[in-house]
Amino acid sequence: MLKQFFIICSGADTDLLNTTSKGEQNKYVGIGATVFFTAIMAFIASSYALFTVFDNVYAAIGFGLIWGLLIFNLDRFIVSTIKKRGSFTRELLQATPRLILALIIAIVISKPLELKLFEKEINQVLLTEKNAMTLQNQDAIALQFSPKEKQLKQAIVNLENNITVKEAEVNTLYNTYIAEAEGNSGTNKLGKGPVYKEKREKHDTALAELQTLKADTKQKITAIESELLVLKTKYDNQVANTQPIIDGFDGLMARINALNSLPWLPSFFVFLLFLAIETSPIIAKLLTPKGEYDFKLEDHETAIKTVVEQRVKERQLSVAADFKINDKVYADLSEEDELYDYKQKKARALMQLQADAFYKQQQKAL
Template identity: 60%
Template sequence: GFGIVWGLLIFNLDRFIVSTIRKRDSFKSEFLQASPRIILAIIIAIVISKPLEIKIFEKEINTVLLKEKNAMALNNKKEVANYFKSDVEKNKAETDNLKTEIAKKEKEVNTLYETYIAEAEGTKGTMKLGKGPVFKEKIAKHNLASTELDSIRKINLAKIAINDKKAITLQADLDKKVSETQPIIEGFDGLMARINALNKLPIIPSLFIMLLFLAIETSPIIAKLLSPKGEYDYKLEDLETALKATLTQDKYQRNLLVKTSASMHDKVYEDIAQDKKLYDLQRQKATELLELQAHNFVEKQKKTI
């Protein structure tokens, strides 16, 4: 339906463009007259060719769009990851510090254990076999460190568990953000996106299609310019000159009528101005009016006294 309407629109527009070009005695004049129509034909050719190119190269365009969507999806994930990066890294750093603290304390406890065992065996320290005062001192240090280790492990493991939950929450938020923006990327399939994708394809096929439509659109105008004057052109010129002559004559007659009428009115009023009887009548009326005004003025003055 739309294709038929579009075709009829273009057909009538082309018909109007060609029919309004007048044949002149000079090719230069004809070309200047047709130049706006040629530009319009070029615009129409480009407008028509683009949708057809998009349809013809649909598979290739879909491939380009798929690559762009994948690239956009990866960039989107990177941007979202960067958005949560500081929180994730901070949480991970806290967890690593807690684990490091536990490991450090465990190492200290193990070292103290080896120390008091070596003291008991007489291989290090006082080099005396048995559980003497030094042994008791070292085992006391070990027991104290072991108690501290248990306390640190309990506290830090609780914090690590909280951080692990926080990490899961952050990851869930990250995935949610990615999933929310994914439909926007999937919807990157509009007309402008397809035109941009078409421009990324080799230009030669698209250029030939556009040139084909350009030739189709401009051929009627070019044929009109190259063709000699025909019967229609002569008849049209005859009608135009006849109409122009009639309009010129009517305008001249109207101007002449205005001038004649003005001249007649001037002469009539000049004759009236020289009429003695009419002058005397006008003078009498003016005198009566002045007398009446003077009488009214006197009456008003009397009332104020």
């Protein structure tokens, strides 16, 4: 049962192969088994690749099964269409398009399994890329809020500078009226005279203004700090909303790019392995000598070809002979007086009818 299944997988004519020796049958069993297991590998590889895309087991298995059947059909077609005709050069030229197709299939099959084999290394590369993308995203979002943030912080600095200037003014007035009281400047008279009182009043007025300025400034700074807090909240929300996109940077294309950033040699060896698996049925067909099955298949095909070519030639000769007979028949008829008189009579009647019709048409026009 299993033997017959693998023979079907090889694309050989089962009825014809059953008439050959056991060794010849085993050769095609091996070719069919290679085709079958290549399709199994294609199913596994495509299922994993599609799982990384859809993140759904059932969808991945369903599409993977379709892809595996497609690869199975292609491999079976490739192997079954290579005919052994005794000329290796001719067979190689015949197999070249199949080898190119097998190369493409091997690339398609090997890439998803490479992603699975090097999954840990790929995850490390993706983690590094995600961290870099997170920092870039934060910087990009910060550029949207930084002008407003700088403006608000500068406003706080300006308000604090106003207080500093006012405090310096108050301190100056304080030192002025103290020096006046001590007689160190101004009138240089010791005691609290009229000038002292005037300077003291200026200081007290400035001090009151300072207190009022501090109270107003505190309210303004509180309001600005609230705006800064709102701005920070918006920034955090935008970062939080965009972070899942970065965390989801784990698709098929991202993994393939991460794989390409790894050393190429291990990946290349995996590709060579699948290339050998995919091309092994074709290479086996090319390297094996012409066997009993190939002779019988050639005999069967050439016998049918001979019969078809003979029938086509017979039809061509029949048509040519029929043309010659028709030419001779019509040539003989053209020389008969009876046929000539009959056609002359009919032509005369036809011309009379045409003349009558023309006359009636002209009469209506007048």
